Amino acid sequence: MSESVQETAKFIVVANRLPVDRIVNDDSTVDWRSSPGGLVTALEPVMQARGGAWIGWHGAADEQVEPFHHDGYDVIPVALSELEVERYYEGFSNATLWPLYHNCIAEPVFHREWWDAYRRVNRRFAQAAADRAEHGATVWVQDYQLQLVPQLLREMRPDLRIGFFLHIPFPPIELFNRLPWRNGIINGLLGADLVGFQTPGHGSNFLRLARRQPGIEGARGRVHLSDGRMVTAKAFPISIDAAGMAELANSPKVQAEARKLRADLGDPSTILFGVDRLDYSKGLRNRVRAVGELFDSGELNPEEVVYLQLATPSRERVEEYRILRDDIDLLVGRINSKSASLARSAVNYRYTSVPRETLTGMYQIADVMLVTPLLDGMNLVAKEYLACRSRSDSALVLSEFAGAALELKQAYMVNPYDIDGMKATILRAVHDSPRVKARKMRAMRRQVFEHDIDLWADSFLNQLEGE
Numbered sequence: 001m002s003e004s005v006q007e008t009a010k011f012i013v014v015a016n017r018l019p020v021d022r023i024v025n026d027d028s029t030v031d032w033r034s035s036p037g038g039l040v041t042a043l044e045p046v047m048q049a050r051g052g053a054w055i056g057w058h059g060a061a062d063e064q065v066e067p068f069h070h071d072g073y074d075v076i077p078v079a080l081s082e083l084e085v086e087r088y089y090e091g092f093s094n095a096t097l098w099p100l101y102h103n104c105i106a107e108p109v110f111h112r113e114w115w116d117a118y119r120r121v122n123r124r125f126a127q128a129a130a131d132r133a134e135h136g137a138t139v140w141v142q143d144y145q146l147q148l149v150p151q152l153l154r155e156m157r158p159d160l161r162i163g164f165f166l167h168i169p170f171p172p173i174e175l176f177n178r179l180p181w182r183n184g185i186i187n188g189l190l191g192a193d194l195v196g197f198q199t200p201g202h203g204s205n206f207l208r209l210a211r212r213q214p215g216i217e218g219a220r221g222r223v224h225l226s227d228g229r230m231v232t233a234k235a236f237p238i239s240i241d242a243a244g245m246a247e248l249a250n251s252p253k254v255q256a257e258a259r260k261l262r263a264d265l266g267d268p269s270t271i272l273f274g275v276d277r278l279d280y281s282k283g284l285r286n287r288v289r290a291v292g293e294l295f296d297s298g299e300l301n302p303e304e305v306v307y308l309q310l311a312t313p314s315r316e317r318v319e320e321y322r323i324l325r326d327d328i329d330l331l332v333g334r335i336n337s338k339s340a341s342l343a344r345s346a347v348n349y350r351y352t353s354v355p356r357e358t359l360t361g362m363y364q365i366a367d368v369m370l371v372t373p374l375l376d377g378m379n380l381v382a383k384e385y386l387a388c389r390s391r392s393d394s395a396l397v398l399s400e401f402a403g404a405a406l407e408l409k410q411a412y413m414v415n416p417y418d419i420d421g422m423k424a425t426i427l428r429a430v431h432d433s434p435r436v437k438a439r440k441m442r443a444m445r446r447q448v449f450e451h452d453i454d455l456w457a458d459s460f461l462n463q464l465e466g467e
Contacts, residue, residue: 004069006053009047009052009132011137011140012139013056014129014142015055016056018056019035020034022059032075041244054074076128076132084121087114087117088121090315092111096110096114096115098168100175103374105281105375122147122148122152133157135159141192144168147188148188150195152188154191161464163461167198167378169403170205182209190210190225190231192231194231195231197233197235207221237451238380239452240452240453242448243449245360254357254361257361258362265348268306270305271307272305272366273363274308276312278311278321278324279321282373284309291347292346294423294426307348309349311350312354328351367430368426369396371397372399382396387449392438393438394441395412397422
């Protein structure tokens with residue numbers, strides 16, 4: 001393929017963010033590099049093979065960026081104003097939909113002007129896809145920020161095959177019905193030919209709501225619309241590039257990083273590890289409290305055990321997130337003031353983002369991985385740990401409310417709302433026999449390597465294009 005941007009594309013991904021990060025060089029020239037996410041890794045080969053394009057926002061407000069060619073596919077930036085970032089992204093997407101879809105762990109906020117901005121921006125994304133798609137092209141729309149795009153795009157381009165995948169949970173009727181614009185969202189999703197979810201339960205929630213719409217009938221994972229179209233809703237649990245992560249984890253650079261990390265922590269006999277975006281849905285308050293109580297009671301000895309917690313900054317302009325950050329700071333400080341050994345702190349808390357190699361090194365040294373969200377669509381951290389940690393004397397403590405729990409049944413399961421139960425399970429994960437741990441790890445690693453990100457993408461696209 002030439003390096004010039006093509007007029008049209010056979011395969012288009014539409015997502016809130018582009019798959020590239022901007023790099024400003026020392027001479028002030030600008031380059032773009034691929035983002036490290038698994039979705040990019042999975043879909044780049046598909047777009048390269050089909051002559052694809054990725055439509056999304058480039059991350060800066062009030063700025064126009066021209067389309068450009070990148071690593072075998074086209075990148076089509078969509079511009080957002082500062083007010084649209086505030087209302088569509090920080091507002092409706094992350095202060096209305098995100099808490100609503102996560103069981104109202106935080107109270108959703110409903111503002112009409114946010115909904116207006118959400119509709120306006122979704123129309124802009126849909127128009128960009130309509131302008132770029134070849135006749136009969138496949139368009140795959142991603143996630144909760146763009147739930148109106150399928151219907152809008154269907155109205156503009158009825159010739160297209162349209163898929164949608166929701167990366168977060170889809171709520172039950174009782175919660176979803178609080179949304180004043182609930183019919184708009186459901187009808188938006190019904191513009192797709194195939195709507196994908198992380199778990200069967202999320203798909204069932206959507207189908208129950210869809211069947212309540214006028215003129216719609218449904219059975220066995222499908223609904224029939226009055227215009228004769230059929231929409232399928234199905235679970236496609238997302239995964240990771242397991243082989244690629246394992247290769248990185250075993251590279252000399254990461255192995256050296258892992259040795260340095262363990263030495264920096266004082267070479268403890270056991271390392272507990274958690275890594276989360278700093279979000280109230282991740283259950284950090286409960287997890288830190290549980291581990292802190294184990295240190296307080298002496299059931300975990302800070303002379304032998306270190307809890308490493310990496311929290312990556314997230315949505316720092318939103319009040320709920322600032323409150324959470326302050327709460328975690330206070331909890332960690334209290335634990336360390338009471339139980340820190342002379343040699344090191346019981347909790348090594350890092351509020352920062354780290355390079356991929358450093359995170360992979362952290363997975364390598366984690367004897368017990370703590371993944372305890374209050375609710376998660378999937379949670380790929382659990383799968384990343386299994387791909388990166390090749391030693392069998394390891395343990396994954398996993399929330400039963402993460403989508404990954406349906407696949408990783410051998411994990412040490414916890415109810416993250418049950419502090420005492422979580423404490424008991426963490427202790428069991430620390431002290432279980434090597435034979436039990438090895439059996440569990442083998443089964444979970446096999447699951448992750450056999451059901452990787454390529455299988456996820458292939459399964460969805462084969463179903464969409466075979467409909």
